[in-house]
Amino acid sequence: VCSSDLLDPVLAIRTAGRSEPLFCLHPVSGLSWSYAGLLRHIGPDRPVYGLQSPGLRLGARMAATLEEAARECAANIRAIAPSGPYHLLGWSFGGVLAHAVACLLQEDGEEVALLAMLDSYPAEAFGDFLPDEDPDTILHDVLDLIGHRVPDGADVRDAGSFLSVARAQGGLFGGMDEREVEALRMVVANNRRLLRQFVPGRFRGDLLFFTAGLGRPDGWPTARAWRSHLTGEIEDHSIPSTHDNLADPDALASIGPLVAARLLKRTSAHRKTEESRS
Numbered sequence: 491v492c493s494s495d496l497l498d499p500v501l502a503i504r505t506a507g508r509s510e511p512l513f514c515l516h517p518v519s520g521l522s523w524s525y526a527g528l529l530r531h532i533g534p535d536r537p538v539y540g541l542q543s544p545g546l547r548l549g550a551r552m553a554a555t556l557e558e559a560a561r562e563c564a565a566n567i568r569a570i571a572p573s574g575p576y577h578l579l580g581w582s583f584g585g586v587l588a589h590a591v592a593c594l595l596q597e598d599g600e601e602v603a604l605l606a607m608l609d610s611y612p613a614e615a616f617g618d619f620l621p622d623e624d625p626d627t628i629l630h631d632v633l634d635l636i637g638h639r640v641p642d643g644a645d646v647r648d649a650g651s652f653l654s655v656a657r658a659q660g661g662l663f664g665g666m667d668e669r670e671v672e673a674l675r676m677v678v679a680n681n682r683r684l685l686r687q688f689v690p691g692r693f694r695g696d697l698l699f700f701t702a703g704l705g706r707p708d709g710w711p712t713a714r715a716w717r718s719h720l721t722g723e724i725e726d727h728s729i730p731s732t733h734d735n736l737a738d739p740d741a742l743a744s745i746g747p748l749v750a751a752r753l754l755k756r757t758s759a760h761r762k763t764e765e766s767r768s
Contacts, residue, residue, distance in 0.1 A: 498547070500570070503539060507536045509753075517583050518682060522584075532746065532749065546677055555687065555688070589716075604698065633646060693719060693720050703730050
């Protein structure tokens with residue numbers, strides 16, 4: 491069975507450091523384990539936390555709306571860092587969630603110094619590209635997303651078949667039990683529903699964006715989909731990776747240093763402002 495810490499709403503990826511934390515919002519799986527790959531690129535003086543879906547814990551209720559999920563994340567963030575500036579990053583579903591959290595923090599009068607997204611788009615940007623989801627493929631999709639190769643002809647529809655593939659190939663997911671896998675399936679289904687129903691607000695600030703440059707269908711959304719949901723500039727970097735592989739080491743080797751440089755720039759600017767006030 492997975493350690494309860496690995497399924498908690500806040501995943502402490504690194505707690506050491508005196509700089510303002512980087513908060514990473516979970517993708518559609520509800521899990522933030524993949525953000526651990528950022529540690530080798532983010533300076534050792536900066537804590538890194540992953541925000542995860544509360545629904546991963548057995549018996550826990552899931553958010554009814556994406557705004558509710560964002561409020562839960564914002565509360566967990568403020569329990570760690572009661573005041574800003576805040577630094578937020580999200581991949582796919584997590585980018586939409588990070589944007590929603592950023593808007594909520596600003597409504598509370600807090601500063602959001604960094605909003606970064608890894609190939610994330612609001613549902614409205616997809617149009618006809620957002621097909622109806624097949625509930626029978628959810629666990630197969632999760633295995634693909636976390637880098638497990640599903641054998642040809644394998645029918646991954648239930649927790650037992652999911653664990654058979656995961657355990658054969660090693661890794662943390664093989665340590666889950668069937669009840670935890672079922673909770674994971676329900677979280678993915680719920681997060682897909684939340685995304686479809688959500689219309690983002692307007693964030694006052696800039697966006698650091700990373701586009702998955704490989705495997706993009708013609709007409710797929712671009713970072714410009716956020717133009718009406720931001721007041722600032724969009725800095726877009728194309729990464730030689732597919733969407734599902736953006737948390738792989740090769741992709742993070744391009745993404746991580748750019749995020750680290752922006753964090754240092756924002757933190758340095760904030761410190762100079764504070765020093766001038768004192």
